Amino acid sequence: MKEHILNEYTIKDIVCKTGLSAYTLRYYDKIGLMPTLKRNDKKVRIYTNEDICRLELICCLKDSGMSLKDIARFMDMCLIGKETNDEKIELLKQHKESIIKQIDSLNCSLQIVNHKINHIDDLNFK
């Protein structure tokens, strides 16, 4: 397809590629998650492969518990460039710690749930 050769995708293509809804993609643009997203002369959003990479990062950060507000801030720093590299590394390191804590917490929950499965009768009210 034309779009693939030109490295240009419409919102519909991105819906297929990412599984995000068109509503969500427009919303992400609206709140500043895609600060460099291009438009054609008809004001239609044109996504590139780079934009797809950014969306993947956005989903990675969001799915690991970062708020969209913080992701927008991070994208702002990416827009500024190298002078924010230290700040970005610091933010990612903090987020990394948060992910590790979440994994620990989930492992703990997993143990509890396993225990409850094996002692199901203890859950019933007396």
Place this chain on the structure above:
Amino acid sequence: MKEHILNEYTIKDIVCKTGLSAYTLRYYDKIGLMPTLKRNDKKVRIYTNEDICRLELICCLKDSGMSLKDIARFMDMCLIGKETNDEKIELLKQHKESIIKQIDSLNCSLQIVNHKINHIDDLNFK
């Protein structure tokens, strides 16, 4: 203290013990998460050690991604008793799978974040 000997706690004691706010504890009661919670003659909520155990389970399920609606349904089944044991085991097994998926997803995010930390400059917009 009197309360400890009697195995009876007011909402304030539970705030201290669990770290949940009094608002949250009342809200959990309101939406049916604590169907057997007792009141004294002044309509004041009286929590027992068993209620504290239930709150710990509620927090475990909530923190591992179960909605309060589903937790309320689970508590309803605990109220009914043994005849819902199979149903409860099924629900917990499904939740267990959900936790495992979340851990996998977080480990994946962790790898991506680690990679971004080591390639911070690639994140800057051109």
Place this chain on the structure above:
DNA sequence: ATAAGTATTAGAGTATACTCTAAGTCAAGC
């Protein structure tokens, strides 16, 4: 030329999980 299909926008609506307010009850201390 007109209907279908895809895009745009601002802004309203929804779901979840709190969080708070206002008005009231009750017990204890001064």
Place this chain on the structure above:
DNA sequence: GCTTGACTTAGAGTATACTCTAATACTTAT
């Protein structure tokens, strides 16, 4: 007796992340 403080309620408000509606613009097929 009266203030202080802890509790109660119904219901309003908040934050987050969508999700949808309505009006409009543009392209393509009949």
